[in-house]
Amino acid sequence: MWHKKMSFEAVSDEVLGTFVPIVVYWLYSGMYVVLDLLVGDKYRLHSKKDEDEKNVVPKKVVIKGVLMQQFLQAMVAITCYMVIGNDGENVVADEKSSSLIILIRQFFIAMVVLDTVQYFMHRFMHQNKFMYKHIHSQHHRLVVTYAYGALYNHPLEGLFVDTFSGAMAFLVSGMSPRASIFFYTFATIKAVDDHCGICLPWNIFHVIFKNNTAYHDIHHQFYGNKYNFSQPFFVMWDKLLGTYMPYSVEKRVNGRLEARPDRNYKCIK
Template sequence: MTSTNSSSFTSALPPLPPYSLAPVPDLIRGISDAYVFPILPIAVYWILSMVFHVIDVYDIWPQYRLHTPEEITKRNHVSRYEVARDVVIQQIIQIGMSLFLDATEETQMTGKEDYDVAVWATRIRLAQRALPSVLGFLGLNAAAISKNMATSYPLLAGALAGGHYPFLTATSLNGSSPIPVFATWEMRLAKAIYWVLVPGLQLFAASVILDTWQYFLHRLMHVNKWLYTTFHSRHHRLYVPYAYGALYNHPVEGFLLDTLGAGLAYKATGMTQRLGVLFFCLSTIKTVDDHCGYSLPWDPVQHLTSNNAAYHDIHHQTWGIKSNFSQPFFTFWDKVLDTRYKGGRADSLEGKRRAAAGKTK
């Protein structure tokens, strides 16, 4: 497929480049993305979980534990085998959802990136046309300022003149007349918007949507006794969470809370498939880290937001179970709706050490 310049733009604007579309090549050569993408978040889950499991088994950083090893054995009401089994069931459901999403989407195409960047550059050029009016509202003469700066700062002068760059031209393909081109700064800004800002906003919006979905459904499962007893109570058999128990849920809850919530966030934000996989992997990393059972000062994930392992661990305790519903990224819904735990970590490992030290004294 080939596209030429849009007739909606005036002749004063640089022309948009033609483009040819082709299917996006597979991430791993010889293996379809339809098979790779469902597996990546699962691989991330188990690799990160096993890192924390090794830390657990060899007691590498006992000073950062939220609970003692004995608590994991005595307080949890489910075996590690049962946890692993139910997580695998949950991940099979995830694979099915991923295959469904892939089947409902058009083939991802590439080749239009330069065109899309040029569209953003055009928008930047058009936005500059408002500068003279804005400066005039502030009591400044844009034309006079632009004229004075034309020799020393031609690009800045052109922007102040409303995006007027008569000196920025290139030879046309037929060589008959020069054509306008974008300034270097316009193209750099357009690339930053296209490659960084827009995907970043999509990831942030998807995180907010997922957080919103999970907060209200999660809270409902605590408020409604039938939902809690039938579904959510299974997850709370882990009074002392550990990493690979992050997705230990009833299959129905796992589908509704995690799988469906992430799928809706992905669809609502219009992500590409590859950006969507990145979002799923980031969600997986955050969920595993929130259940790891450690408050690690050097773990960047635990410092991105206040919703971290120590925060979510409170929700797994009998004294904090009616609070800290937010997951997996932020805590804003707990703050807005006043469900954030306000007490101290009375039964934390550090709390017990301090209490023991006090009794000794």
């Protein structure tokens, strides 16, 4: 039950932290749908034909699956906010978190926690045959990924991997509901970008993060199924634990791009 003395402003932060990332998910992925229509196959890692032939799940089913996961995420987010919603403590936390240094520290901790939980649970779902067959394989029905399929998972995976890792990042970092609005929105944009299948040369995420669209595309291919488990920010766990598959993004003869396993990472100029 929400605390009776909780201010309207605090409730608003919690509502925004729950639902803004969901809205941003569909807006940002929608941008990629429009962009895909404008640029065609030029910057795609796979052709439209490959997307239609290799993926074994209709897009209507993907959309329903994503909406289900977002519903679960919203329920967990509300529960987390209820846990910390005591006697105006959220307002105090917001005041403390106004310091830029504190916000940066909280974001970094949250990013590391999110990556750590997702890496080990993601890897476990690949190594355990039962978990892969009955749960994680649903996500890999998308051999050729696209933006709004980023959260297409089995409901149990959505709950115990994506949603749980997000809750842990929030709780361990100590960020306020107001700060979480920005963190969850950032994490959502990054997840969508990693699955968009479009490698634009001016994409800032591809410049800053080695864990990007091409990196995750390798993981979705048969030869990379046991590599590149890290998501969504860093590649440290893959490198430390021997599951890192280096790659390069190169132009094919027909002008399209392709992510290829390689010993040296290089960016398209």
